[in-house]
Amino acid sequence: MKHRRCQTIALPIIAVLLLIGCAPAAVPPGEQTGTLTVLEWAGYEAPDFWTDFQTTYPHVTVNFPIGASDADVYAKMAAGDQADIFHAYTGWLEFYVEEGLVEEIDTSKLSNWDKVPDSFKRVGQVNGKQYFIPWDWGFTSILYRTDKIPEGVTSWSALLNPAYAGHISMWDDGPGAVTVSSYIHQWDETAITADQLATIKDEWIVQRDLNLFYWAGEPELIAAMAGGDVWLAYAWQGAYATLLGQGVPVAYADPVEGRNSWVGVYGIRKGTPNLDLALKFLDAKLGAATGNNVVNLFYYGHTNQDVMSGITDPALIEAFSVDDPAILEKSNFTPNLTVEQRDAWTAMWAEIKAAP
Amino acid sequence: MTTAKEAGRPASRRWRRPAVDRPAAFWLLAVPPTAWLAVFFLAPVALAILFSFRPDMRGSLFAAWTPSLNQYASLFATASYWRLLGVSAGMALITAACATVLAYPVAYFLTFNAGRRASLYLLLLLVPFWTSYMLRVMAWKFLLGSEGVINSFLSYAGLVDKPLALLIYSRPAVVITLIYVWIPFVTLPILAALQRVDPALFEAAADLGASPARVFTRITLPLSLPGVLAAFFMVFIPTVGEYVTPLLVGGTRGIMYGNIVQDFFTKAANWPFGSAMALVMLAATLALVALALRLVDVRRWLE
Numbered sequence: 001m002k003h004r005r006c007q008t009i010a011l012p013i014i015a016v017l018l019l020i021g022c023a024p025a026a027v028p029p030g031e032q033t034g035t036l037t038v039l040e041w042a043g044y045e046a047p048d049f050w051t052d053f054q055t056t057y058p059h060v061t062v063n064f065p066i067g068a069s070d071a072d073v074y075a076k077m078a079a080g081d082q083a084d085i086f087h088a089y090t091g092w093l094e095f096y097v098e099e100g101l102v103e104e105i106d107t108s109k110l111s112n113w114d115k116v117p118d119s120f121k122r123v124g125q126v127n128g129k130q131y132f133i134p135w136d137w138g139f140t141s142i143l144y145r146t147d148k149i150p151e152g153v154t155s156w157s158a159l160l161n162p163a164y165a166g167h168i169s170m171w172d173d174g175p176g177a178v179t180v181s182s183y184i185h186q187w188d189e190t191a192i193t194a195d196q197l198a199t200i201k202d203e204w205i206v207q208r209d210l211n212l213f214y215w216a217g218e219p220e221l222i223a224a225m226a227g228g229d230v231w232l233a234y235a236w237q238g239a240y241a242t243l244l245g246q247g248v249p250v251a252y253a254d255p256v257e258g259r260n261s262w263v264g265v266y267g268i269r270k271g272t273p274n275l276d277l278a279l280k281f282l283d284a285k286l287g288a289a290t291g292n293n294v295v296n297l298f299y300y301g302h303t304n305q306d307v308m309s310g311i312t313d314p315a316l317i318e319a320f321s322v323d324d325p326a327i328l329e330k331s332n333f334t335p336n337l338t339v340e341q342r343d344a345w346t347a348m349w350a351e352i353k354a355a356p
Numbered sequence: 357m358t359t360a361k362e363a364g365r366p367a368s369r370r371w372r373r374p375a376v377d378r379p380a381a382f383w384l385l386a387v388p389p390t391a392w393l394a395v396f397f398l399a400p401v402a403l404a405i406l407f408s409f410r411p412d413m414r415g416s417l418f419a420a421w422t423p424s425l426n427q428y429a430s431l432f433a434t435a436s437y438w439r440l441l442g443v444s445a446g447m448a449l450i451t452a453a454c455a456t457v458l459a460y461p462v463a464y465f466l467t468f469n470a471g472r473r474a475s476l477y478l479l480l481l482l483v484p485f486w487t488s489y490m491l492r493v494m495a496w497k498f499l500l501g502s503e504g505v506i507n508s509f510l511s512y513a514g515l516v517d518k519p520l521a522l523l524i525y526s527r528p529a530v531v532i533t534l535i536y537v538w539i540p541f542v543t544l545p546i547l548a549a550l551q552r553v554d555p556a557l558f559e560a561a562a563d564l565g566a567s568p569a570r571v572f573t574r575i576t577l578p579l580s581l582p583g584v585l586a587a588f589f590m591v592f593i594p595t596v597g598e599y600v601t602p603l604l605v606g607g608t609r610g611i612m613y614g615n616i617v618q619d620f621f622t623k624a625a626n627w628p629f630g631s632a633m634a635l636v637m638l639a640a641t642l643a644l645v646a647l648a649l650r651l652v653d654v655r656r657w658l659e
Contacts, residue, residue, distance in 0.1 A: 071625035078625070079417050099416070173623065213525050213607040229502050339414060346624030347430075350616050353608070354436040 033059045034277050039073055039083035040064045042217070048297055052287030053280070060277065068216075069173075071346070077101050077269065084272040085281060088132065090123060090262045090334040091175060095342075097126040102267040105130050109279045112286035112304060120303045123263045132265035133282045136294055137301040139331060140176075140260035142253040143235035143243070145225065153253040156183050158232055160203060165210045167231035169221055172214035174349025175337060176234060177204050183257040183332060190335045201348050205355045214353075218242075225250065237319050241299030244315060252319065254330075261331040263303075401638075408631035417627075427632035437616065437633065441640060444613040448595035451531055452588045455538040456546075459587065462539070463546035464576075478547075481540050489537065493604045496533050500524035500605065525607025533601050542587040549583025550576070585652070589645060596641045597634075613637055 038045075045064035047054055053062070065083060067073035070092040077086055078099060088096065096102040107113045107130055116134065124132030144153045148167070159168060159180060170177065181200040182189040192200070212230055215221040218239050224230040225239070226248050233239075235252075243250045253259075266285065268278045284290065291307035294300050299319045301308060311317060337345070411424040431437060462481070466474050484492060499505045502519035510516045523529060553576060561571045599614035606612070617637065620630030 068622050072622045075413075075621070075625040075627065078413065099414075208608045211608045216603070227501075227503055339412070343412065343624070343626060346619070346626060347629070350619050350624070351434060351436050353611050353619070354434075354440040354613075354616055356436065356439055 029056045029280075031059065032057050032277075034274065035061045035063065036085065036274055036277055036281055037063045037065065037083045038281070039067050039076060039081060039086040041073075041087055042066050042068075043298075044087065048290075048293040050281070050285060050290060051293060052290045053284035055289070056284060057277075057280065062281070082269075084269055084274045084278045086267055086269065087135075087264060088267055089264050091337050093124075093132060093265065094126055094336045095339065096267055097131055098339075101270055102131045103270045103272065103275065105133060105268065105282075106279070110283045110286065112283055115304045115306055116286065117303070117305050120263065124265050132267045133286070134263050134265050134303045135285055136264040136298075137303065138237050138262060138299075139252075140179075140234065140236055140262065141255060142232055143225070143240050143250055144232035144253060145228070145230075146249045146251050148228070148231040152251070153232060154256055156180050156255045156257050158253075159234060160184075160207045160210070162210060164231055166212055167229070168207075168210045169213060169215045169224060169230045169233040170204075170207065170211055171234045172216045172349075174345040174347075174352075175342070177349060177352075178345050179260060179332075179334070180234065183255070183260070186257070189332070192341070197344060197348060201352060204349075204352045208352060208355070236300075238298045238300060240319060241297075241315075254321070257332075259331040260334060262334045404631040404634055407627050408635055410628040412628060413625060427628045428636075431629070431632050431636060437613070440611070440616065441613045441637060444598075445596050445640070445644060447527065447531055447534075447612065448592050448598070451534045451538065451595050452591035454531075454535045455542045455591050456584055456588045458535065459539050459542040460546055460580075460584065463543045463550055463580075463583075466543070466547055467550040481543060484540060489600070490604075492537065493533055493601055496529075496536070496605055497524060500529055500532075524605055525610065527606070527610045529605045529607075530602045530610040530612070533605050534595060534598065537601070538591045538595075542591060545583040545586040545590065546580060547583070549580040549586075553579045589648075593641055593645065596644075597637055 043049075045066070050062065053060075065076075065081075067076060067087070070089055073086055073088060074092055074095055077083070077096065078101060105124075110133070120134040120137070121130065124130055124134045126132075142153050142156065142158055144158075146152075149164070158164065159170060161168075178192060178197070178200055179189055181187070181203055182192060182196075185196075185199075187196055212224065213220075215224075215233065218236070221230065221233055221235060222239050222242050225233065225243055226246055237252060240250060240252045266282050268275065268282070272278060286304050288304060288307055291302035291304040292310075294302045295307060295311060295316060296313070299316060301320055308320075311320070408427050409423040409425070410421050411426050415421065466477055466481075470477050497504070500523040501507065502524070504524070506523060507516070507519040511519065557575050557579075558571060561575055566574065597614040597617070598612055599618045602610045602612045602615055606615075613633075614637075617630050617633045620626045620633060624630075
C-alpha cells in the first residue's frame, strides 16, 4: 500500500518536471499551440505583416486588438490591457519603462537580432537596457499633388501657406504640430519653452482654417488626395505608396529643414505568461519575408538590413531615398516626449481645435 | 406620492392590475434594468468622477491617489473650452428644434391621414436604420462633398462655377447631418402622443364650430406636447456631447465639445482631464434641462 501511494504522488511530479524540462525542446514549432495577443495599429494585423510567424507556428492563434493612436496604445497598456505584445512608436517609449509596463528583452533568444543595425537597436533602449525591438521605420514629410502644386514643395512652412487654403490636411496631433513648427523655426524640439509653445499655438490657430480637415486615419487622407480635394498634407510614406499605386500624381517632399523620421517598436508586456512565445513572435517579425511585405506593401522601412539592401524597385528607392546616402542624416529623428511635454502639447492642440 | 395620487383618484383606474404580487413584479421588472444601469452607467460615471480628481496619469491607474482639483482648475481657466460647450449646446438646440418641427408633420400624417397604410409608411421611415449610423453619415460625404452629388448637379446645371465648400466640413454640415439622423427617432414619441388623443374631442370641436386650424392649436398640439417635449430632449441631451458626426463631416471648424473630450482620452492619454471635461458637460446639460423644465412647467401638460 505504502509503495503504491508513493508511486501515485511521485508519478505526477515526475511527469510535471519532465514537461517543464522538456516541453519547449520537445514541441516542434509546427506543432506548438497557444494564443498570443498583439495590440496593433490598424492594417498591421494583416497576415502579410507576420507571415514568418504564421508559417513557422501555424497552430498558434494570434489576436490583434487595435489601438487608434500612440496615446491610445499607451493608455490601454497603462490601464492593464492583457495584450502580450504592443506596437509603440518613437516619442512614446520612455513612459512604458517609467511606469513599469514593459519587459526587458533577452535578445540572445532572437535569431534575427544580428541583422538589425546598431543605430536601430539603440532606438529600443532606455537607460541602457533593450526594452523594445525596433521593427518598422519611415519618414514624415509633406505629400503633395504635383498637378495642383507644379512649383513643388520645399519647406515645412507650406503646411501654413495661405495660398493653399482649403486644400491642406494636417495630421490631428499636437506633438506633430510642435515638431513641424520647431523645424520651421529651427528650435530644439526637446526643449520647447512656454513662450515658443504660445507662438506655436497661435500659428496653428491661424493654420486651422487652411485645412479641409485634420486627418486621423490614412484612408481618409488618401481618399481626399486621390479625389483632388486635398493638395498637400502632413503624411507618412504609406499614403505616398498607396497614391502612387493608384496612379495619382503625387510627390513626397524633401524639405530644406529635413524630413522627420520615426521608428516603430514592439514591446512585451511586463508579467505576460506567454513570454517565450512572444519572443518567438518578435523574432519572426524581424524575418525577411515579413520585412519584404512591409517594404513592398506599405513602403515603410524594415529594420532587417538584408531586406533594405535587397530593394530594387525604383519607386521604393525613391521613397526611401536609398540612393541618397545622407538621407537619414538629413532627417530629424523623433525624440522621446516627457510627461510634461505630452500633457502640454496635447492640451495645446485641444485648445487650437476649440479656439473661437 | 404615488400612493397619495392613487388614493385620490381610485375611480380613474381603467385596468385591473395583473395577478403578480408587488415584490415579485419589482424583482422581475425593475431589477434587471437597474442592475444593468448600475454596472454599465453608474459605475463608469463614478470612475470618471474619481479620475477627475487625479492629479495626472503618472503611477498605476489602480493605486490610490491624493485627490486634486488640478483638472477642474485648468478647465475653468481655459475660456475656449467653455465657449465650445456653449456652441455645442447651441448646435444641439438647433438640431433638436429642427428635428422636432420637421418630424411633427410626419407623425401627424401617420396618425390622421395615412389610414390603413400607416404601418407601411412607418416601416419605410425606419428603413434607414437597417444600415449602420456610420454608413449613413458617410453617405452624406458623398452627397455634400466637393465632387459629391449636390455639387456635381449644381455645376452641371451651370449654377455654380466652383464647388460650394460650405456643404461639407463645416458646422452647418454637422447640424444638417444630425437633423437627418434624428428625424425618424423623433417621430416615434410624437406619434405615440398623437395616437393617444381621443378622436371624440375632434368631433366635439367640429360640432361646436371650430375651424381645423383652431382644432389643431387648441386640441391636437396641446395634447401632443408631452410627446413633442420628450422628442426634443431625446435629441438635445445626447447631441450636446456628440462627437462622431463632427468627426466625419465637421472638418476643423465643425468640432464639438465631445470631440475635445474624446481627444483627451484617445490622443492625449489624459484621462483625468477628459473625465473632468465630461463631468462638466454632464452637469451643464442636466442644468440646462432642469432650467428648461422649470420654465415650461411640464407637469401641467402631463396631467
